[in-house]
Amino acid sequence: MAEVSIRDVTKSYGTTKVLHGVSFDVADGEFVALVGPSGCGKSTLLRMIAGLEEISSGTVSIAGRVVNDVEPKQRDIAMVFQNYALYPHMSVRDNMGFSLHLRGASKAEIAAAVSKAAEILGLTPYLDRTPKQLSGGQRQRVAMGRAIVRQPAVFLFDEPLSNLDAALRVQMRAEIRALHERLGSTSIFVTHDQVEAMTMADRIVVMRAGRLEQAGPPLELYDRPANAFVAGFIGSPAMNFLEAVAEGGQVRLASGQVLEVASAATGAVLYGIRPEHLELTNPDAPGAIVGQVGIVESTGTAMFVAMQAGALTLHAVFTDRPNIKRGDQIGLMPKPGLVHLFDAKTGLRLS
Amino acid sequence: MSRRFKHLPGQVGLCLGVALLVLWSVGPVYWSFVTSITPPNALVSDNLHFWPQTTTWEHYAKLFGATSTSQGNEVASVWPQFSRAFANSLITSLAATALVVIIAAFGAWAFVRLEFPGRNVLFVLVVATLAIPAYTVMIPLYRLMISMGLIDTYTGVTLIYVSAFLPLALWLMRSVYQAMPLSLEEAAWLDGASKLRAFVQIVLPLAGPGLVACGILTFLSAWGQFMVPLVFSPTLATKPLTVLIPEFVTRNYVDYGLMNAAGIIAILPPMLLVLFLNRYLVSGLMAGAGK
Ligand SMILES: Nc1ncnc2c1ncn2[C@@H]1O[C@H](COP(=O)(O)OP(=O)(O)OP(=O)(O)O)[C@@H](O)[C@H]1O
Numbered sequence: 013m014a015e016v017s018i019r020d021v022t023k024s025y026g027t028t029k030v031l032h033g034v035s036f037d038v039a040d041g042e043f044v045a046l047v048g049p050s051g052c053g054k055s056t057l058l059r060m061i062a063g064l065e066e067i068s069s070g071t072v073s074i075a076g077r078v079v080n081d082v083e084p085k086q087r088d089i090a091m092v093f094q095n096y097a098l099y100p101h102m103s104v105r106d107n108m109g110f111s112l113h114l115r116g117a118s119k120a121e122i123a124a125a126v127s128k129a130a131e132i133l134g135l136t137p138y139l140d141r142t143p144k145q146l147s148g149g150q151r152q153r154v155a156m157g158r159a160i161v162r163q164p165a166v167f168l169f170d171e172p173l174s175n176l177d178a179a180l181r182v183q184m185r186a187e188i189r190a191l192h193e194r195l196g197s198t199s200i201f202v203t204h205d206q207v208e209a210m211t212m213a214d215r216i217v218v219m220r221a222g223r224l225e226q227a228g229p230p231l232e233l234y235d236r237p238a239n240a241f242v243a244g245f246i247g248s249p250a251m252n253f254l255e256a257v258a259e260g261g262q263v264r265l266a267s268g269q270v271l272e273v274a275s276a277a278t279g280a281v282l283y284g285i286r287p288e289h290l291e292l293t294n295p296d297a298p299g300a301i302v303g304q305v306g307i308v309e310s311t312g313t314a315m316f317v318a319m320q321a322g323a324l325t326l327h328a329v330f331t332d333r334p335n336i337k338r339g340d341q342i343g344l345m346p347k348p349g350l351v352h353l354f355d356a357k358t359g360l361r362l363s
Numbered sequence: 364m365s366r367r368f369k370h371l372p373g374q375v376g377l378c379l380g381v382a383l384l385v386l387w388s389v390g391p392v393y394w395s396f397v398t399s400i401t402p403p404n405a406l407v408s409d410n411l412h413f414w415p416q417t418t419t420w421e422h423y424a425k426l427f428g429a430t431s432t433s434q435g436n437e438v439a440s441v442w443p444q445f446s447r448a449f450a451n452s453l454i455t456s457l458a459a460t461a462l463v464v465i466i467a468a469f470g471a472w473a474f475v476r477l478e479f480p481g482r483n484v485l486f487v488l489v490v491a492t493l494a495i496p497a498y499t500v501m502i503p504l505y506r507l508m509i510s511m512g513l514i515d516t517y518t519g520v521t522l523i524y525v526s527a528f529l530p531l532a533l534w535l536m537r538s539v540y541q542a543m544p545l546s547l548e549e550a551a552w553l554d555g556a557s558k559l560r561a562f563v564q565i566v567l568p569l570a571g572p573g574l575v576a577c578g579i580l581t582f583l584s585a586w587g588q589f590m591v592p593l594v595f596s597p598t599l600a601t602k603p604l605t606v607l608i609p610e611f612v613t614r615n616y617v618d619y620g621l622m623n624a625a626g627i628i629a630i631l632p633p634m635l636l637v638l639f640l641n642r643y644l645v646s647g648l649m650a651g652a653g654k
């Protein structure tokens with residue numbers, strides 16, 4: 013058990029800088045998700061915590077000790093690799109027991125720890141198989157088992173679910189979360205799937221292009237995104253952004269329509285509203301954004317509607333299956349208090 | 364025309380090609396064997412037979428016998444020479460093979476995983492030595508070996524073999540390691556293994572087929588070497604079979620039967636080695652490492 017502290021960490025490959033000073037803390041026993049678009053440096057950061065990648069500047073501390081120059085094997089970390097990296101020539105049992113074996117544990121200790129981990133993960137029937145005789149999901153579990161068998165101070169996961177099918181992902185998501193609660197170990201989980209991050213993490217760290225954009229509990233990121241990028245990244249379907257000019261508690265959209273907002277901001281802004289925060293109204297209702305229904309998609313639980321308002325496209329989600337079809341004239345009313353305003357230039361939150 | 368016969372011309376061609384290749388490689392061995400069991404007088408007769416009319420083991424008896432006869436006279440047995448040369452061939456080939464495989468296993472890994480200045484230049488230089496024809500270095504090498512007192516020693520011959528066959532083995536092993544995901548080693552480090560431990564316990568077992576291939580290549584090349592031992596192994600102290608067997612040609616008589624009997628015996632070790640190691644040349648050891 014240990015807390016992890018990352019201070020002004022940068023990483024350069026030759027002259028290209030891929031991390032530009034990232035700082036955040038992970039409390040003891042916390043489950044933190046590291047999210048961001050592809051190539052933003054999530055894996056790089058995780059590998060730096062693991063000791064597999066040199067730290068160009070800044071410090072990484074585990075349990076209060078700066079580990080910049082500590083070998084991976086001395087960091088007391090377990091990592092589940094993006095590609096699992098199971099030892100193909102060893103049985104599942106030996107894969108899971110390898111770390112204990114290296115620590116000089118006795119045969120009986122190893123057997124006990126492996127069978128306990130196998131039981132937790134439902135791997136008991138497969139202990140004598142080699143990885144190639146397992147399905148993708150089972151391999152994923154072996155990778156997990158290899159990590160939990162020795163109860164490390166910190167768990168690192170690099171997109172372990174990215175290649176599983178949808179059903180298995182949902183199942184493994186719950187299992188990993190349950191495992192975390194059971195073991196109570198500090199975990200850092202990299203993913204580019206924001207649903208995974210929202211559902212599993214105690215806290216989410218959002219990164220973009222080597223910079224930290226915002227760190228906080230999932231609902232805080234959803235309710236009060238610090239900038240337009242986080243607002244667009246967290247939440248599915250993504251938030252609508254409308255270019256507008258604000259003045260005296262009102263914003264004027266590019267279409268010319270004027271909307272009331274609870275903000276004293278002035279100047280060019282981005283008016284953000286989540287699809288689920290738009291209500292269907294009559295086109296003539298005051299304060300509604302008016303347009304024509306474009307594409308309508310339905311999943312059964314929800315109905316996704318794209319509305320065309322002049323040059324603007326607004327996405328809305330309804331769960332009550334309203335009776336609308338392509339070409340209908342409708343009004344969309346932003347729910348009061350759920351509108352986000354961002355500075356058009358810096359993208360920073362205004363309201 | 365049914366599907367089965369659609370590819371008939373191609374299949375006939377393939378069979379023909381295979382037959383030609385088999386004939387090409389097995390033919391001489393067969394002929395050598397036939398010669399080794401043909402009586403001496405039939406060997407020099409005018410009409411050749413695909414299978415001898417009478418067979419005899421007398422050439423083998425001559426090879427293994429304590430005494431032997433040649434053209435009706437009792438002569439000294441060739442067995443002491445033959446067995447000595449056989450042992451020499453085995454010793455130098457096995458020593459070279461072991462050294463090459465061990466050095467290539469570690470050396471190629473260093474070329475792939477260790478960062479050091481001039482790594483790629485050094486590697487290219489090592490591999491480039493493959494392009495140098497052996498005879499261009501023969502004379503300087505001879506002087507070098509003389510000055511070091513290594514002529515006609517196992518050490519000398521083995522060293523020459525190692526220097527000749529190591530570049531190819533290094534090259535082969537480097538590509539084996541390059542194809543192996545680094546994450547396997549990283550996983551082992553995080554599991555608590557040192558770099559050497561991860562190499563020995565994770566990488567080496569998976570590189571097995573590559574190592575076996577290196578071993579086979581090196582052994583076969585060393586076993587078949589003629590020119591190097593001809594120059595550097597003048598006496599029976601280190602003289603191998605390849606050099607000894609042609610010496611069965613005397614001034615006024617070529618003992619074809621004996622030469623071919625010796626040749627057939629000489630084929631056995633590499634054949635057994637390949638048959639034995641072949642089953643370790645399996646592919647797909649890496650299956651299951653990833654998703
Ligand atoms: N060895 C390297 N040399 C140069 N640049 C590199 C190297 N490794 C990674 N990068 C760069 O660093 C950046 C971050 O890569 P990283 O693998 O951390 O991304 P990621 O956030 O994990 O992306 P993904 O979600 O696709 O896995 C990328 O732009 C990548 O091109």
Ligand SMILES: [Mg+2]
Binds near residue numbers: 056094
């Ligand atoms: Mg990654």
